[in-house]
Amino acid sequence: MKNLRRYHNTDILFKSLTQDIKEKMDLDLNSLFYLAISGGNTAVKMFDYWINKNLIPISWERIRFFWVDERCVPPNNSESNYFQAKKHLFEPLNVPMEHIFRIKGEKNPQEEASEYGNLINNLVPHKNNKPAFNTVILGTGLDGHTASIFPNNLSLLTNNDNYAVVQHPEKPQMRISMTGTLILNADSIILPIVGKEKKDIIKRIISDDKEDLYLPGNYIYKTAKNITLYLEYI
Numbered sequence: 001m002k003n004l005r006r007y008h009n010t011d012i013l014f015k016s017l018t019q020d021i022k023e024k025m026d027l028d029l030n031s032l033f034y035l036a037i038s039g040g041n042t043a044v045k046m047f048d049y050w051i052n053k054n055l056i057p058i059s060w061e062r063i064r065f066f067w068v069d070e071r072c073v074p075p076n077n078s079e080s081n082y083f084q085a086k087k088h089l090f091e092p093l094n095v096p097m098e099h100i101f102r103i104k105g106e107k108n109p110q111e112e113a114s115e116y117g118n119l120i121n122n123l124v125p126h127k128n129n130k131p132a133f134n135t136v137i138l139g140t141g142l143d144g145h146t147a148s149i150f151p152n153n154l155s156l157l158t159n160n161d162n163y164a165v166v167q168h169p170e171k172p173q174m175r176i177s178m179t180g181t182l183i184l185n186a187d188s189i190i191l192p193i194v195g196k197e198k199k200d201i202i203k204r205i206i207s208d209d210k211e212d213l214y215l216p217g218n219y220i221y222k223t224a225k226n227i228t229l230y231l232e233y234i
């Protein structure tokens with residue numbers, strides 16, 4: 001199912017997203033919940049909401065945390081998606097290290113993309129002969145990138161590997177990103193888009209204009225069978 005939900009306030013948006021995650025977790029109370037998280041400002045806002053404002057009871061101990069993408073920097077670098085999650089979510093919640101499966105941004109990117117893809121193959125339950133996360137939480141940048149799939153690197157959308165290496169289009173920074181193929185195999189995809197500055201990109205992500213169909217966020221939205229967009233400022 002494709003859902004578009006609109007909110008006037010970030011807290012209400014995150015409350016609704018959290019309630020949806022809880023409902024998905026409640027579908028099978030006896031199994032682990034395989035969750036892939038993103039980085040960036042939206043993820044940090046969501047973590048801060050969970051720590052400081054959330055009242056919905058989430059069984060954090062059932063969640064196994066993985067990443068949608070990582071910047072190729074050491075884990076103590078403020079650019080690291082793992083570092084931000086550790087600071088804003090795992091430390092406050094006391095999440096055991098055994099529940100956290102980070103992408104090692106300090107390692108050789110090609111080797112790590114392949115090793116992390118293998119790790120996911122071994123740990124995450126399969127559907128369609130591929131790992132299928134219970135939920136993948138994406139983000140999107142002002143340029144319409146999602147995960148670390150940028151508009152100049154569309155081959156990552158259909159790449160059959162689980163993870164691939166990509167260079168940021170404007171910086172020398174390398175990234176490791178989940179491919180579109182793995183994202184689309186998830187049971188559910190969640191995409192929160194918050195902040196006034198994202199107003200225009202929201203329109204392009206849901207638009208049917210030919211030129212927007214080549215935006216990674218638009219492709220994922222149009223191709224996914226089970227995706228919910230949580231939108232502010234539309």
Ligand SMILES: O=C1O[C@H](COP(=O)(O)O)[C@@H](O)[C@H](O)[C@H]1O
Pocket residue numbers: 038039040041042043068069070071081138139140141142145146147148
């Ligand atoms: O670089 C990244 O950007 C996107 C969007 O981040 P935001 O700061 O605009 O919320 C994020 O989803 C991705 O994980 C991250 O590496």
